[in-house]
Amino acid sequence: MPHNLVSEMNAEEISIPVPWGHISDIPGHGCSSHFSPGFRITLESYVTAIKRVVDHLQWKQFKCIGHSMGGMIASFFASIYPEYIERLVMIDCAGPMSIYPEDTIQFMRTLCDNLLMVESKTMNRSPPSYTYEQAVNRILTKRPSKLTRHSADILIKRSLIKNSDGKYSFSTDQRLKVDYNQGFTPMQQMVLIHSIKCPVLYLLAAENMFQKLPGNKLTRKMYKSNRNIQIVKVNGNHDVHLNHPERIADLINTFLFSECSKL
Numbered sequence: 001m002p003h004n005l006v007s008e009m010n011a012e013e014i015s016i017p018v019p020w021g022h023i024s025d026i027p028g029h030g031c032s033s034h035f036s037p038g039f040r041i042t043l044e045s046y047v048t049a050i051k052r053v054v055d056h057l058q059w060k061q062f063k064c065i066g067h068s069m070g071g072m073i074a075s076f077f078a079s080i081y082p083e084y085i086e087r088l089v090m091i092d093c094a095g096p097m098s099i100y101p102e103d104t105i106q107f108m109r110t111l112c113d114n115l116l117m118v119e120s121k122t123m124n125r126s127p128p129s130y131t132y133e134q135a136v137n138r139i140l141t142k143r144p145s146k147l148t149r150h151s152a153d154i155l156i157k158r159s160l161i162k163n164s165d166g167k168y169s170f171s172t173d174q175r176l177k178v179d180y181n182q183g184f185t186p187m188q189q190m191v192l193i194h195s196i197k198c199p200v201l202y203l204l205a206a207e208n209m210f211q212k213l214p215g216n217k218l219t220r221k222m223y224k225s226n227r228n229i230q231i232v233k234v235n236g237n238h239d240v241h242l243n244h245p246e247r248i249a250d251l252i253n254t255f256l257f258s259e260c261s262k263l
Contacts, residue, residue, distance in 0.1 A: 203240075
């Protein structure tokens with residue numbers, strides 16, 4: 001549930017009424033286990049994982065919020081299973097993306113080569129270890145979108161595993177460095193986006209890091225052409241929800257809980 005908190009306040013993990021009593025991450029992220037080895041992770045992999053959880057909890061309908069990759073997965077889920085999503089909030093995401101048919105062979109070859117490269121680098125090797133400060137510094141310097149130190153501390157809490165020597169390793173599945181898009185054609189992409197039937201709030205960061213991606217303008221036009229989708233630009237970068245939650249909390253609350261969802 002979004003809260004209108006200033007960035008200086010301490011972030012606490014949200015308690016949810018489920019047997020395990022805490023937030024679960026999607027596979028390969030945070031405290032969750034990884035997908036089985038040996039294959040590329042795709043959007044479909046995540047939609048299937050989420051559907052398993054939905055079926056287990058016997059949810060008939062629910063509201064969904066996703067940031068970046070999470071927003072892409074959520075929109076893909078809403079396309080394939082539109083009857084399940086009551087309302088959808090997407091925070092600064094870019095897809096699902098498409099490729100032109102003439103680029104298919106190179107796209108597929110690059111995916112295969114990148115997966116094999118990641119596997120060769122990680123197979124039978126222990127992940128690098130860092131002190132906490134070193135790990136935070138990697139987040140601050142390597143992440144494409146600039147984080148505040150406070151935001152980095154929040155984000156990294158669910159991204160580290162403490163080793164026996166007192167140092168830390170990142171828990172993220174390294175296969176996520178390989179593109180998880182599935183090579184849809186623009187026509188397939190249009191069908192997917194227009195299959196979203198629920199009201200959607202698409203919060204687009206003013207300092208959007210996807211602007212230079214091939215096909216980004218086309219994707220944005222497709223979202224604009226779906227009348228169920230409201231696109232609202234917010235001041236900030238890709239991590240505005242962490243750096244400045246007060247800029248989006250009221251927008252999300254209004255959208256999720258008002259009768260008409262008019263902003």
